[in-house]
Amino acid sequence: xxxxxxxxxxxxxxxxxxxxxxxxxxxxxxxRSVDWHPMLLGAVFRVTGGQPLTGIPMKGEYTxxxxxxxxxxxxxxFRMPDPMPMxxxxxxxxxxxxxxxxxxxxxxxxxxxxxxxxxGEGRDLSRPDAIAELADAAGLDSKAMLEGMxxxxxxxxxxxxxxxxxxxxxxxxxxxxxxxxxxxxxDRLDQVERWLTTGGW
Amino acid sequence: xxxxxxxxxxxxxxxxxxxxxxxxxxxxxxxRSVDWHPMLLGAVFRVTGGQPLTGIPMKGEYTxxxxxxxxxxxxxxFRMPDPMPMxxxxxxxxxxxxxxxxxxxxxxxxxxxxxxxxxGEGRDLSRPDAIAELADAAGLDSKAMLEGMxxxxxxxxxxxxxxxxxxxxxxxxxxxxxxxxxxxxxDRLDQVERWLTTGGW
Numbered sequence: 270x271x272x273x274x275x276x277x278x279x280x281x282x283x284x285x286x287x288x289x290x291x292x293x294x295x296x297x298x299x300x301r302s303v304d305w306h307p308m309l310l311g312a313v314f315r316v317t318g319g320q321p322l323t324g325i326p327m328k329g330e331y332t333x334x335x336x337x338x339x340x341x342x343x344x345x346x347f348r349m350p351d352p353m354p355m356x357x358x359x360x361x362x363x364x365x366x367x368x369x370x371x372x373x374x375x376x377x378x379x380x381x382x383x384x385x386x387x388x389g390e391g392r393d394l395s396r397p398d399a400i401a402e403l404a405d406a407a408g409l410d411s412k413a414m415l416e417g418m419x420x421x422x423x424x425x426x427x428x429x430x431x432x433x434x435x436x437x438x439x440x441x442x443x444x445x446x447x448x449x450x451x452x453x454x455x456d457r458l459d460q461v462e463r464w465l466t467t468g469g470w
Numbered sequence: 471x472x473x474x475x476x477x478x479x480x481x482x483x484x485x486x487x488x489x490x491x492x493x494x495x496x497x498x499x500x501x502r503s504v505d506w507h508p509m510l511l512g513a514v515f516r517v518t519g520g521q522p523l524t525g526i527p528m529k530g531e532y533t534x535x536x537x538x539x540x541x542x543x544x545x546x547x548f549r550m551p552d553p554m555p556m557x558x559x560x561x562x563x564x565x566x567x568x569x570x571x572x573x574x575x576x577x578x579x580x581x582x583x584x585x586x587x588x589x590g591e592g593r594d595l596s597r598p599d600a601i602a603e604l605a606d607a608a609g610l611d612s613k614a615m616l617e618g619m620x621x622x623x624x625x626x627x628x629x630x631x632x633x634x635x636x637x638x639x640x641x642x643x644x645x646x647x648x649x650x651x652x653x654x655x656x657d658r659l660d661q662v663e664r665w666l667t668t669g670g671w
Contacts, residue, residue, distance in 0.1 A: 317527045326518045327641035331654060341671045342661050440528035453532060456657035460543050470542045 273302045274465075275446040277434050279310035280361055280380075281354035282442035283336050283347075286388040287455040289381065290345045292445065295458060299465040305377050307361040308431040310442050317440050321354050339455065348391035355387065356395040358427075359418065363400045365426045366417035367409075382407055474503045475666075476647040478635050480511035481562055481581075482555035483643035484537050484548075487589040488656040490582065491546045493646065496659060500666040506578050508562040509632040511643050518641050522555050540656065549592035556588065557596040559628075560619065564601045566627045567618035568610075583608055 274296045278285030289305075296303045314320060322332045333349060340347030360383050367376035386392045386403055394400055397415055404411035417423060434444070438451055445452045445461050448468070452461050463470070475497045479486030490506075497504045515521060523533045534550060541548030561584050568577035587593045587604055595601055598616055605612035618624060635645070639652055646653045646662050649669070653662050664671070 327639055328518060438528055
């Protein structure tokens with residue numbers, strides 16, 4: 270069995286969302302699973318001097334348009350969240366709490382629900398109570414989740430994944446690693462797919 | 471006859487080069503011609519605060535790797551120029567001199583020769599004498615070209631195309647406009663092609 274594809278993203282990253290709607294199916298076509306690794310892009314930007322795309326003159330307006338168009342190209346729902354970028358910490362902690370409590374499979378299911386709520390419906394998930402609402406809707410124990418999100422082990426896990434990501438050269442979201450080969454951007458998924466097919470070129 | 475596709479790029483932009491190897495064939499498949507518009511990205515960066523990708527921590531190293539891989543994906547030659555980015559003014563002026571002297575068709579042919587020399591062979595074209603060598607090799611009158619590159623009308627044309635580009639929201643290279651719809655990046659050519667097919671989605 271080939272190694273899982275690694276998928277790094279930030280819950281506040283719209284291109285991360287677009288990639289999240291495709292990556293599992295792409296990997297599956299090549300007999301691979303995908304390990305999801307939510308991380309905090311803000312920590313990366315402190316290293317690279319990067320900034321959210323939407324704040325840059327000309328590029329910001331283009332990006333808003335590109336996102337809607339790209340979502341249409343992929344035929345996935347997209348509604349511009351306000352604010353964008355939101356604070357992704359609560360969502361990322363909720364993910365790692367689910368992972369610790371139930372394992373990566375259920376964590377991924379809840380990650381998809383959060384990403385859909387944020388980018389498919391435009392809901393702000395910056396605050397833990399917004400996450401709790403989603404947990405309730407999914408039939409999860411939102412009280413346990415809110416408590417778990419404050420646990421030291423969850424906070425530590427998010428911190429260590431983010432540091433590990435930086436160590437692997439992850440400087441943006443989404444970032445996909447296939448057998449050590451890193452691809453940045455929802456617009457590299459065609460190359461990810463070819464790499465999975467051929468192992469390089 | 472549908473309007474030409476507009477192709478904006480900077481001669482020092484490696485992703486502009488990658489797109490230049492594809493855009494005419496893409497447009498041709500849909501019965502369109504392409505108007506090439508070399509411009510100066512430096513003037514745009516003064517508006518947006520942008521900077522060459524290669525100077526950004528982490529992103530710079532990734533970009534060098536991505537370019538080679540992307541060129542392989544497209545099966546076009548690529549050799550990292552030194553310096554990168556070069557000064558693109560001489561190449562852009564040579565283009566517009568050819569355009570004024572012979573028209574856009576011959577100018578495009580010479581543009582392709584310059585892009586290939588720079589990104590396919592890694593040759594520095596910052597200095598006019600490097601452009602003159604290419605002109606000689608192409609059987610052109612290099613002395614007339616060097617003189618023409620200094621003419622007021624050529625300098626003015628490059629300046630006005632660059633200003634026009636900024637006015638149209640062009641903030642990066644390559645930038646393709648199809649019937650008023652702008653696409654930034656060599657990684658949007660799949661969307662450009664779909665847009666040419668469907669006129670939107």
